[in-house]
Amino acid sequence: MSLKLRALLKSPWVFHLSTGSCNNCDIEVLDCLTPRYDIERFGMLLAPSIKHADVLLITGSCNRKSVIRLKRLYEQAPQPCLVVAIGECSMSRGMFIHSYNCPVPLDKIIPVNAYIPGCPPKPEAIIMGAVKLIQKVKGTL
Amino acid sequence: MYIVYLIVYGLILTAVLGLVASWIDRKITARIQYRKGPPFFQPWIDIVKLLGKETIIPSGASKAVFIITPLLGFGSVVMVSTLLWANNNLLFNSFLGDIIVVIYLLAIPSIAIMIGGFASGNPLGRIGASREMKLLLGYELPFILAILVPIIKSGFALKLADILSFQAQNGAFALQASGILALVAAVLCIQAKLGLVPFDIAEAETEIIAGPMVEYSGAPLAVFRLTKNMLLFTLPFFLIILFLGGFNFDGIHILYSVLKYIAILLIITVIRNTNPRLRIDQAMRFFWGPVTGIAVVAVVLAVIGW
Numbered sequence: 001m002s003l004k005l006r007a008l009l010k011s012p013w014v015f016h017l018s019t020g021s022c023n024n025c026d027i028e029v030l031d032c033l034t035p036r037y038d039i040e041r042f043g044m045l046l047a048p049s050i051k052h053a054d055v056l057l058i059t060g061s062c063n064r065k066s067v068i069r070l071k072r073l074y075e076q077a078p079q080p081c082l083v084v085a086i087g088e089c090s091m092s093r094g095m096f097i098h099s100y101n102c103p104v105p106l107d108k109i110i111p112v113n114a115y116i117p118g119c120p121p122k123p124e125a126i127i128m129g130a131v132k133l134i135q136k137v138k139g140t141l
Numbered sequence: 142m143y144i145v146y147l148i149v150y151g152l153i154l155t156a157v158l159g160l161v162a163s164w165i166d167r168k169i170t171a172r173i174q175y176r177k178g179p180p181f182f183q184p185w186i187d188i189v190k191l192l193g194k195e196t197i198i199p200s201g202a203s204k205a206v207f208i209i210t211p212l213l214g215f216g217s218v219v220m221v222s223t224l225l226w227a228n229n230n231l232l233f234n235s236f237l238g239d240i241i242v243v244i245y246l247l248a249i250p251s252i253a254i255m256i257g258g259f260a261s262g263n264p265l266g267r268i269g270a271s272r273e274m275k276l277l278l279g280y281e282l283p284f285i286l287a288i289l290v291p292i293i294k295s296g297f298a299l300k301l302a303d304i305l306s307f308q309a310q311n312g313a314f315a316l317q318a319s320g321i322l323a324l325v326a327a328v329l330c331i332q333a334k335l336g337l338v339p340f341d342i343a344e345a346e347t348e349i350i351a352g353p354m355v356e357y358s359g360a361p362l363a364v365f366r367l368t369k370n371m372l373l374f375t376l377p378f379f380l381i382i383l384f385l386g387g388f389n390f391d392g393i394h395i396l397y398s399v400l401k402y403i404a405i406l407l408i409i410t411v412i413r414n415t416n417p418r419l420r421i422d423q424a425m426r427f428f429w430g431p432v433t434g435i436a437v438v439a440v441v442l443a444v445i446g447w
Contacts, residue, residue: 003193004190007186007193011183011186038177038178040171040177041180043186048350051357051362052357078194078195078359080194
């Protein structure tokens, strides 16, 4: 594995984007940064701008309005960039599956590297998902 | 020979010490918040990672300026730290008035951030850059007044080496009334120069995303980050030379030198962790009011010989 990728896995800065979620998953994402869970141990920081980010955390059901923004953000993210879908909505649209406003799930729009199920997922589950993402990129999973 | 000093002392030694300092800063922050904190090599890994990322130049930016400004700030920090090491370790005979050159060069990283913010073509970047400019106007006045105190006390020596040798004979300036007041004012000014929390108005992450840094990615961002980490070492080093008698590297004095640096770093970190962000007008009023007042009192005391 190249030095570039190895350094990336040791300091993945995350950027979280809500594509029309109920805000519960976002709160759980922010919980990971609190002293109790402290993901800065693994070098993760919350990036203020998408230009600084390495991991795009996406919550919510990808409604028609936010899909445009989602695509634009994904194109603006500097490569290599990993995408993580957090919560039931971003994986299968959850309770919005029959909605007129949520035509396709997230992984039909942009490539997704890891899925973290739950409504909302616990902070432990999000950290577990991050560990599995790192193992998957390393090729040890 | 000067090139060797520039690379070995100015670049490598300062970069390594600056990265260690930024780890200490992050670790102390984590411990204050009852967290575990990042591992020791985290600042190194961050820089390597950012160097490996893609660099995106926004279509509205002026490309050459956007790319050159990080290097401008970085180069000036390297030059400042070379001058400081040269005077501290007597590597070569410095020139008259090098303290003035250091003051000018220390303003250039802020100016580089400003130009970079304006060149990025992002409205948030422009807001951040204009805030940085106002902040620069705010803290330069008390900073220069505070630096006047050691110059007056050492009999108007405009050479860092003369100030150091004066302190070696007569004791550090921080032991005298005017010196300690000037040191307080200068510590508050370097807090703003470093862009740390009560004065991180230019880079306010929760209101204007990252201010001037918003469009930077990859290698230029890595250079900005490294510049900031090197400043975290260079600015306290400058104050230690002016007020606390510099670093001394023989025998037990090494421990004392390290303690001097850690003390200033600890004060900066504790201030940064116990204060909320100020508005730009509050920061200006703070610097032109109380801090300039303290610095003026210190200068007056220095003139009458306290």
